[in-house]
Amino acid sequence: MKLTIALSKGRIFEETLPLLAAAGIVPAEDPESSRKLIIGTNRDDVRLVIVRASDVPTYVQYGAADLGIAGRDVLIEHGGDGLYQMLDLNIARCKMMVAVPEGFDYDAAVKKGARLKVASKYPLIAREHFAKKGVHVDIIKLYGSMELAPLVGLSDAIVDLVSTGGTLKANRLTSVEHILDISSRLVVNQAALKLKYGAIQPVLDAFSSVVRQGEAACKD
Ligand SMILES: Nc1ncnc2c1ncn2[C@@H]1O[C@H](COP(=O)(O)OP(=O)(O)OP(=O)(O)O)[C@@H](O)[C@H]1O
Numbered sequence: 001m002k003l004t005i006a007l008s009k010g011r012i013f014e015e016t017l018p019l020l021a022a023a024g025i026v027p028a029e030d031p032e033s034s035r036k037l038i039i040g041t042n043r044d045d046v047r048l049v050i051v052r053a054s055d056v057p058t059y060v061q062y063g064a065a066d067l068g069i070a071g072r073d074v075l076i077e078h079g080g081d082g083l084y085q086m087l088d089l090n091i092a093r094c095k096m097m098v099a100v101p102e103g104f105d106y107d108a109a110v111k112k113g114a115r116l117k118v119a120s121k122y123p124l125i126a127r128e129h130f131a132k133k134g135v136h137v138d139i140i141k142l143y144g145s146m147e148l149a150p151l152v153g154l155s156d157a158i159v160d161l162v163s164t165g166g167t168l169k170a171n172r173l174t175s176v177e178h179i180l181d182i183s184s185r186l187v188v189n190q191a192a193l194k195l196k197y198g199a200i201q202p203v204l205d206a207f208s209s210v211v212r213q214g215e216a217a218c219k220d
């Protein structure tokens, strides 16, 4: 029985390699250098499909992939239909933040009840955050480089992912609110979990043991 795992290239692929190795899975090619979208592995029964990070839940939801790895950001925006979130893998960690240009008095704008223009690739997360605070916003949906939006007058603020803070700093922006901690999760197609349980369970066990080792190492 073949298992198909959906992954995005870049940081998720890189950070998933040790997890795959623990499950005895080694990709036959590097998606950074190969143009192939279906990558074989050392195991005849396991293949990887390389998709956009935000497309991973869709492939898993419809069963085109049995398993996938996606950020909490992507999973919240997608919704949970057709898939189970099985495991927090603790990889690709970052924070979802509100950021504004240095010198913009965000607290004063909020206090005044100003209507804010907010650019984001994560409209659901952004909308819910400001709704909870009772702040009126117009959300402007973007697909990348949110940091540019306030610099050219497209928005007052952004909702984006922050890790080192280097991108904000390089663009003279500053974070003003923390919304969520983000990490990537293993998701499984609901039907596949039943039908391919025997093949999926060892992968889950191997991934969990790597996550537990990482947690133990953090405590030491
Ligand atoms: N700077 C970062 N540091 C750590 N993790 C990050 C960072 N940026 C994004 N992530 C996490 O990694 C996931 C994949 O990010 P990646 O940059 O590979 O894709 P993307 O460009 O956001 O997605 P898409 O190609 O679908 O637009 C994100 O969904 C998020 O959970």
Ligand SMILES: O=P(O)(O)OC[C@H]1O[C@H](OP(=O)(O)OP(=O)(O)O)[C@H](O)[C@@H]1O
Pocket: 144, 145, 160, 161, 162, 163, 164, 165, 166, 167, 168
């Ligand atoms: O705080 P930092 O360490 O600077 O990381 C933050 C940046 O990382 C992400 O972009 P990414 O590098 O994934 O680029 P992309 O969204 O264009 O793929 C995010 O959208 C920020 O722009």
